[in-house]
Amino acid sequence: MEFIWKPDLGAEKSKKPSVSTVKFNDGYEARIPNSINPSLRVWNCTFTNNLQTANEIDEFLNKANGTTAFDWIDPQGKKGKFVCREWKMNQIKFGVFQITAVLEEVYE
Incomplete structure (x- = not known):
């Protein structure tokens, strides 16, 4: 399946790497990634159409x-490969x- 639609200008990408952190009393901190792909893309997009x-x-x-x-x-x-777990549709004017x-990046 391919999502062929282009979002409106202003789409926002966010990333939050998945890491495990161990903090020690002296302020020392050790960090390791939780997986081989710890930093996946998340896009907040708007599509304005008829x-x-x-x-x-x-x-x-809905099908996905x-x-x-x-x-x-x-x-x-x-x-990339993405899933969409959340979306909403609003009528902004007639038609x-x-x-x-x-849209959240995934690896399969």
Whole structure:
């Protein structure tokens, strides 16, 4: 499955590396990654489209159901596997709908 839609300008990428930290009394700290891919991309995106396109996006995300990973090329041009566990759709004016979605990178 490939997510083909491009987000609106202003998509936001965040990363929070997954690490384990051990702190000692003297201020010393040791850190190790929790996995071989500890820093995954998370994109907060908005898609503003007509009803037909918004319904296509909504249907795609419903079909993936937050469990099936899909291919997506992010706004920086980097391809990866992503899941979308959360999205919402709002009507912003007559015939124009906005979907906000959180696309999370995964490795399979």
